[in-house]
Amino acid sequence: MSRSQSKRKEPEREVKQLHQKGKMESSVFDRPSLLALSRMMKKGIFKTLDYPIATGKEADVYRATCADGSFMAVKMYRIDTSNFVKMQDYIHGDYRFEKVAGGRFETIIAWTRKEYKNLMEFSRAGARVPRPVFALRNLLVMEFLGEAGVPFSTLGQTGSENPQKDFDSIIDDLAKIHAAGFVHADVSEYNIIMDDRGPYLIDCGQGVPTSHPGAAAFLLRDVQNVIRYFGKYGVEADETEIMEKIKKGKL
Ligand SMILES: Nc1ncnc2c1ncn2[C@@H]1O[C@H](COP(=O)(O)OP(=O)(O)OP(=O)(O)O)[C@@H](O)[C@H]1O
Ligand SMILES: [Mg+2]
Known part of the structure; x- marks a missing residue:
């Protein structure tokens, strides 16, 4: 039986749930990322998440569009596959993150915050880095480096x-x-x-x-x-x- 045939036979509500389940499973958007995304959108940091610029083991970077038509880059750290043990080598010994205990989730959140803080420090120092805009959980929003929407x-x-x-x-x-x-x-x-x-x-x-x-x-x-x-x-x-x-x- 083809997929479309089997779908047609199911009650509408169940199909919807299945669709959503399928999307959630195949997507990089785990629950914490979805929550953070929705909060950022409610705050008006950006309006739409457009497409992935790059996907990696540690993080995916998306282009986002703001209400005024300008663009941002959204870096989303992967909670499931990020190498959080290696991250600890760069967190321990950093006076700004002394209190980070070291579980997977906590480490990745600290790491996101660390990238945000570093971007702040580096841009204040006058280095050419993307301007940081916002960090929440495993999501970092920064200046989009590109022209006419093309990275x-x-x-x-x-x-x-x-x-x-x-x-x-x-x-x-x-x-x-x-x-x-x-x-x-x-x-x-x-x-x-x-x-x-x-x-x-x-x-x-x-x-x-x-x-x-x-x-x-x-x-x-x-x-x-x-x-x-x-x-x-x-x-x-x-x-x-x-x-x-x-x-x-x-x-
Ligand atoms: N601010 C930005 N504007 C446009 N493109 C960006 C921006 N930041 C990152 N990118 C694109 O996304 C890619 C991945 O970004 P980045 O190197 O920060 O993540 P990563 O290598 O996946 O992270 P990590 O090494 O921590 O896993 C870059 O090579 C670049 O193509
Ligand atoms: Mg990289």
């Missing part, structure tokens, strides 16, 4: 047209973030979005204060990733020199 691509996807300039801009941002007391800790070509004017750092949830025991190693890893990527374009850089410059806050 910009990552550095990994587009490559660099001005390698030296882009390299300098990224290192400059890492220095600004460091001078403000933080380390991004997840810099790679996949977490950089490009527009005509240059690179934006995204995916800032992993960022830690410079007082975190792993901060120096995370900064070195960030710098090595940037040097490795731009090395392919022939950009020459001395790792030790760059690290010193960042730590001094001078470039």
